[in-house]
Amino acid sequence: MGTKAQNQVKKQADKKSIADKIIFVLLSILIIGAPLFQGLFFQKEIMISNIFAFAIFVVFLLNKKRNKEKLIIFNSPYDCIGLLFIIAYLLPIVFFQWADLRDAIDILIRYTTYYAIYLMIKDMAQFERYKEYFTKVLILGSLVVAFIGIFGATGYIKLEDVIMGNRISSTFQYPNTLAALMMAMFFLVNGSIHKAEKYIEKLIYGAAGFVMLFTFIFTYSRAAWLLFPIFALLYLIFLSGKDRIASILYFVATLLPNILVLQPFTSQLAIDADTKPKALIVFFIGIGIFKVLYSIVLFVQSKLADKHYKLIYGFLGAVTIGVAILGYMALNTTVPLVFDNMAATENKTNQIQRTVKEIEGNKDYILKLNVEAIAGEVEAQWPWRVRINSVNEAGEQELLIETLGDKDVNGEIEIPFTTLETTQNISIYFTNIYPKTKVVFNEVKVIDGEENVVENIKLKYKYIPESLIARFNSIDLSEDSSATRLTYYKDSFSIFKSKPIFGGGGGTWKALYPKYQSLPYNSTEAHNYFLQALVETGITGIAVLALLIFIFVVHLLKAWKRKDTLTISILFSILALLGHSGLDFNFSFHSIPIILWALIALLETKTFEDIKPRINKIDLSGKSVGTVVPIIFAVPLLLFSISLYSAYAISVDNGKSINEIPIEESISKMEKAVLLDPFHSNMRIDLAKMQRTYGFETDNFSLVEKAENHLKKAVKHSPYMPVALQETASHYISLGRFEDAFKYLDKSTETTPLKPNSYETKSEAYAAVANYYLGKGEVEKAIDIYTNNMIGIIDEMRVANEKTEKPVQLTQNTLQNIFRAKYFVDNYNNPEKLEQLNDIVYMSYLDLEGATAVGMPWRVSDSSSGDIKYEIKKEGLKISNTGEDNEFIYSQFFSLNPDTMYEVEVVFSQESTQKNLRSHIISMVGRRTQVSEDINLEEIEDGVYYYNFNTTEDLEPGRQYIRFDHPGNSEDYFVIRQVIIKKIE
Structure with missing residues (x-):
């Protein structure tokens, strides 16, 4: 080759090298930065990271095109798996199965981002130096997160929720996910130690592992504590003899200093001060002890020949016995x-x-x-x-x-x-x-x-921190958090059954759990990646996930045969992340799957070359695809991601300035946001509310019609979103289309049967419609709304509670709306009674048909010598007390005004056998007992008792309640049917 040609090749190689370095730097920034911004849990940070990733990918593709290179795919099973995940999340959208279209698109974009990152790192990791570089980047990024957590715990870094209680959570603001990352990266560190040749490198890697283990311990993540020893034991089993011994020695050298500094570090953290320098000193002393101990380990290893490793086994046996003895002593020294x-x-x-x-x-x-x-x-x-x-x-x-x-x-x-x-x-x-x-x-x-x-x-x-003892004592499947997770898992299968083939797309759990929940709880996360994937992608996606895990296992076995310690270490990092994510929602942090797919990209595929992906018996192994096709997809994805973020930025800006700018300008800004992100239901709802308000103010009914169209699209894109259904109902109420409104209200409670706020919104809508009819003098229509709709909420709640072991209560506002409706229906022919309705400050119809549906809005006292019992029956609230002491039952808070006269009306059931009781009006502010009234049921007619009282001047409105005392020591009981408190002149 001539000199000119050689120079040309050299120039091209230099250009490629520079471009690769730039792409490497950008990918490194993405990997290191991903966990630092709340783990990329929130939409703003997720969208920015997607834009950044797609921008790097476009540069990567253009660089390959300029160098006339192919984008090699299908030379690894993971290439196919990455594509299959994208397809699995695309199918619910294609077949209109989504639970929330915007969330489904969001998760689809995320998986496309993971695949793009995987392709870039995999392509560069073909060169050994870049594989080593990316390994260091992953370790460095995790180490930065660990140090932020430690410096945050000692008060030197001020970040929100960097420490939660006494648990280190670092930038994730969630200790369990931090624990999962530290656990996973610890295996990668160990693999890197085996790969390193220089003493100083081994020592640096080793110190990084010490910091990660230290941080891991102080996350107090019980699930991770249980999983780590299991994964560590399996990891050691898969290593070859020499590497296994080196790893055991490293584990011991890392663990012992951590144990030594546990108690002093915990004691210093407990000090009530803004900064805790002694705690930080203890941490660095721990690093120093580790370095000395591990230096000795490395020195001994270097001096021993292979045949002398039996001595190390003996030493390790002695250490194990010593640790066991010390552990026993620590557990018994108090x-x-x-x-x-x-x-x-x-x-x-x-x-x-x-x-x-x-x-x-x-x-x-x-x-x-x-x-x-x-x-x-x-x-x-x-x-x-x-x-x-x-x-x-x-x-x-x-x-x-x-x-x-x-x-x-x-x-x-x-x-x-x-x-x-x-x-x-x-x-x-x-x-x-x-x-x-x-x-x-x-x-x-x-x-x-x-x-x-x-x-x-x-x-x-004496030697074990109380915080550790408390966390270990709480590892119990019967504990609330564990039991609640089991409920999540049960409900996940109920959701899966509703959309079994393709699932409901990304965000399905968040959208559908309120409809299928078997117990009352609030959680936008399923706390299990596998079940979340099941409900999102159905059988299709879970099959892809199962295939991925199968390939990991096969890859692990092949790496074991080849004694490939680094590949085994990477695989255990991956399996540790996946394993812990079976117990938590780590994969909802966008940074975690980014790290996972970066690890997958570093796997050595040469150990796996005999497993070739085949489709219809066509060997795809080694097939290549040009860069044009990926660019055709990557550029639109980049532009679309920019469009989504721009819509978000406009929406946030509008929310901040909405009270400072004319409504026309706000509408214009939100119209632009909706144009840039047409699938975002909340943006459409916000726009529709502004258009409707302004349309009515200016008699511009074309705006009102536009608002309706936006609401319809919001419901179409998010058919299970209560806000979308309720706002659409509100829109139709404003137009007088009540039947249409009621259909959407019914849908809102159908999709959230155990959410009391949905029933409150519904009751307020019914009250507004009834008041509209009353204002027009159409009393019969108002009564119909009250009877068939408002009071019918009781039956809805009862049906919902029949499906759960823990009945939910209607809110106080809902109950008051229902009770006011009941009062009106009972007294609409009595003008004098109706005039008093607005003066009523509290009412409770405990004899209302189906009252068991409202749960127990009353509460009881709790003393060791009393034995008060209650039961809500059709006849009312039955109270008994066979204990020795007086005990009482009391209502929720209501509001009284100071220096005001009130009348209390209590209706008792004729079946009451306890004739003597006492009633009190209690205030939490001002004079506590506003009035005490002795009641003798034998002296009243028809079970109705009235008494008046005047509140004190020092009373503050809002924290008052009524209580009824049962003197006890009796089998007799009384039954309260109704309580009404009203202001009187």
């Missing part, structure tokens, strides 16, 4: 529990909880305490409190007894208690709150009726 608030100037809660499991139901026990206490300056401020709760099989707790400390009582104290029939174990809470108080619990034990010691309770561990 000291007295001290809560010291002597230096405090305000309330500060100190509390620990201990569980005793060897407990029988319906049996007498004694809690024996040895206590030393110093009381506070205020007599009512006790130095300690002990609560003993019964815990049933479902993990639900019920108070058995509460004991408050006394300054004059020290030494041996006995607290007798009796368990319930449903008691499986007991939970004991030791608490100190008030300033200038101190308590020392020297010894606590539970004994049974025969004075046998059931358990000596370990109060304070």
Whole structure:
């Protein structure tokens, strides 16, 4: 080749090298930056990252086109899998199966982004140096996140929710996802150590792993704590002999310093100060200890020949035994529990909880305490409190007894208690709150009726932080968070059954869970990536996901045979992310799947070359596609992503300035936003509301018609969105098209049967329509609305509650709307009664047909010597109390005005057997008891009792309630049918 030709080739190679470096830098910024912006959980950051990724991809494709290179695909099974995921999320849109079109498009764009990132990194990682570079970038990005979390916990970085309670959450603002990332990257670090040749590199990688493990521990993520040892054990099994020993030594060298600094670091974090320099010093001391220890490990490894590795196994065995002994000692070395608030100037809660499991139901026990206490300056401020709760099989707790400390009582104290029939174990809470108080619990034990010691309770561990003990104690499938997750999983299958083939597209869980939920809860996340994929893509998508996992397993087996430690490490990083995501919503953080697909792109496909994707027996392995086709898709995706973000920016800007600019300008801005993002239902709803308002103000009914069209499209794009349905109903009410409005209101409660606010919106709409008819003098139509629609909400709620184990309550406003309707229907022929309707401040029809549907809007007192019971029946609210003490039942809050006369009307059922009771009006502000009234049911006719009272001048409106006392010690009961409180002249 001539000199001229050689120079030309060199110039092209130099240009390619420069372009590759630029693309590498841009991809590195994306990977490192992704977790830093709240993990890319929110729409703004997600859209910006999509634009950035597509822009890099276009540059990447143009660079390949300029160099006349093909975009190689189908030389790895992962190429096909990435495309299949995109198709799986496209199908619900193509076949009009979406639950929310905008969310479906959003998730489709995300998966396209992951694939683009995968293709770029995979293409560059064919060169060993770039594979190494990207590995370092992934580790560096995770290390930055870890340091931000640690510096945030010690007060040196001020970011919102960088620490939640005592849990490090860093930039994710969610500790569990941070834990998943740290766990995954720890395996990548270990693989990189094996790959590294230089001592300094091994030490740097090792220190990075120490920081990640340290951060992982202080996320207090229980699921991750359980999973990490399992993945670590499997990881070691798959490594070859020499690498396995090196990894075990590294694990030990990393774990021991972490254990050593746990207690001092936790103690320093507990200090009440803005910054905690000593905690940070402890952390760096831990790094120093690790470096010394690991340097010794590396030195020993370098001096031992392969035949001497048996010595290391012996050493590791000794270390294991030593750690076991130390662990046993740590778990059994306790000291007295001290809560010291002597230096405090305000309330500060100190509390620990201990569980005793060897407990029988319906049996007498004694809690024996040895206590030393110093009381506070205020007599009512006790130095300690002990609560003993019964815990049933479902993990639900019920108070058995509460004991408050006394300054004059020290030494041996006995607290007798009796368990319930449903008691499986007991939970004991030791608490100190008030300033200038101190308590020392020297010894606590539970004994049974025969004075046998059931358990000596370990109060304070000398070497283990209480925060760790508390988190370990709460690892229980019966705990609320675990039980709630199981409910999510159950409901996911209900959603899947409604759209089994293609699913409902991205965002299906968020859109459909309110319709299918079996218990009342609020969660826009399924807390399980696999189930979320199931409801979003149906059988089609879950088959792709299953295929991906199968390929991972096969790839792992082949890497194991080849003793390819780095590939095994990358695969375990991937499997750790996926494994933890089966228990949480990590993949809702856009940064996590970006990292996942970057890891997939680094996999060594040479270990996998005999598995070739085939379609209809056509071998696609090694087939190539030119850059033109990807560019045809990439450029529109980039422009579309820019369009979506522009719409978002306009919408946000309009929301900030809506009260400062003319409405015509706001409408114009929102019209532009809708044009740029035509699938965003909330934008259409906002625009429709402005158009309707302005249209009515200016008699421009073409604007009102446009508003209707936008609302129809919003409902079409988001058919299960309550806001879209309710706003459309409101629109039709404003036009007087009530039947159309009622259809949308019915749809809104059908899609959210366990959401009380939906019924409140519905009741307010019915009230508005009824008032419209009353204003026109059409009383019969108003009565029809009240009878068939408003009061019918009770039946709707009852039907909804029949499908759930935990009935939900209608809101107080909904109940008042229903009760006012009931009052009107009962008294519409009585003008005097109707005139009093606007003076009523509170009413409750407890005898309303189907009243069980509203749940229990009343509450009861709770004392250890009383035994009040209640039951809502067709006849009303039945109250009994066989206990020794007076107890009471009380209403929700209502509002009274100061220095005002009111009348209370109470209707009792004739079946009441308890004849003597007392009623009180209580205020939380001002004089507490506004009035007390003794009631003798034998002295009243027809069960109706009236009494008047005048409120005090110091009363503040808004926190008043009525209560009814049952004196107790009796089998008799009384039944309240109705309560009405109204203002009188």
